[in-house]
Amino acid sequence: MTGPDVRQSDPGTWLLDRIDAREHSLTCQIEQTQAEIDTLTARLGELSEQVEHLRISRKTLLSLAEEDPAPAEPLPTVPDHPAYQQILTVFDEAGGSLRARDLAAAMDLPLTQNVIQNVRAKLKRLAGRGILVETEPGLFTQPRP
Template sequence: MTRTAIGQLLQVIEQREHHLAEQAGALAARLREVQAEREELQVTAKTVRAMAADLDLDRPPAPALPDGPAYQQIMGVFDHEQRPLRARDLCLALDLPVLPKHTEGTRAKLKRLVSLGFLEESEPGLFQQPRTQGQPTPNRPAALINTKEQIGPELAYRPLTLRHHRKCDRADSLTDPIKKELKARQVRGSRASKEKKTPKTSSGGSNNFSSDIRTGLEWALGAIAIVAVVAVVVYFASVVATAVALFVGIGALFEW
């Protein structure tokens, strides 16, 4: 009986040992799998850190310009002028009437561009492009539409400098008659001086006297023409200055 009990006990111990050996093998296999997975994670983390060094993760994504040609035209004016502008300046540059509804609509668009980071408001009512270029360039079409047939008459872009050129051309057209008259007077004066230098004969005295009278009349008529042209130019300039002052005053009154 004792031997039988000892044999059964040894058999139980052997089975237990065999079971523990199987568990140890399974745990060893699982340990190898976990170790391999750990090594893969280490390699992946190393790769991600290497790629992150070349990426600017702190930079926000580039904002998109709001839909509509009006915003493109506004940004085009700022790109062209390169200076702070008010809503009234934008209306003039876009050939919009300087009326409260157009001024307020343009100011609302400028406020929206400020909220999106395209512009900044340096002082109340004065807008300009951001001084710092840390943020990405907004997604804006490279070519701006600037024809009335494509975007309508209210949004056709006209640079402010074109107005200055037109004013200069208008002033040149007003001063051209004066320049022509002065040139004609110089020509007549040179001819008269040449006639005075030529010797006078007794037989041609009457002809010289009549030519002197004709020259004097021509000088008088030329002087009268110049005075008339100058008077017209002065009158036109005063009318234009009065109209501009009245227009600016009314625009400022409505804007305020």
Template sequence: MSGVQDPSTWLLDRIDARETALTCETEHVQAQIDELTAKLSELGQAIEHLRITRKTLLALAEEPEPASPSPVLPDHPAYQQILAAFAEVGQPMRARDLCQVLDLPIARTNTENIRAKLKRLVSRGILVETEPGLFTPPRP
């Protein structure tokens, strides 16, 4: 009986082998579970970010536009005369045209002074320069 193994040893060896195989398989499955759990967490976080983004965009879309402050007209009465002339004529004008409407002599100094005032009104958002030298009130 030298080549024959004891049946109890043989069974224990088989149990040990099976336990080792199951332990390896358990570790492999646990690694897969950990990987899938991490992936699930990443996906959940991405979904939550999209929900927050959607909620923020919808909230922003519902907010009224902040009112821009009204442009401040310079104190000098010439500016009121200029705006009154634009309201009366109802079309874009050049500095020379405005001198004629305001009954100013067509002289270089008058034209340059009016042009400077028109540029100042443009810088304050009261008028717009649609092309070089052509001024008009902005459209609402």
């Protein structure tokens, strides 16, 4: 015979040692699992916060869109002088582009340099207000809607 068998000499100690080893192994697994749960819980909190921020942003944008429509561009105003009304009438009848000389002739004005320059200045003023468009230097037309 070889030496005495440990299991046979004290079976209670051997079982208690096995229970202690198993308990230690399970405790380590519990701690590891709890650490993973803590990490996942923190990540879940971060993701939930990001989703909540998006929901708040959406809600804010929708409420702003409902309460205050986008401001419309103000319509251009025609100067009060009757010559401007006459110019626009000629443009409506012509239906195309005109130069200052052509407009002066259509308005039955004398075709002097001074008159043509005054008409050109009025055309430039209307173009500056967005009522007419200067498609090329000296050529004016009404903008298309």
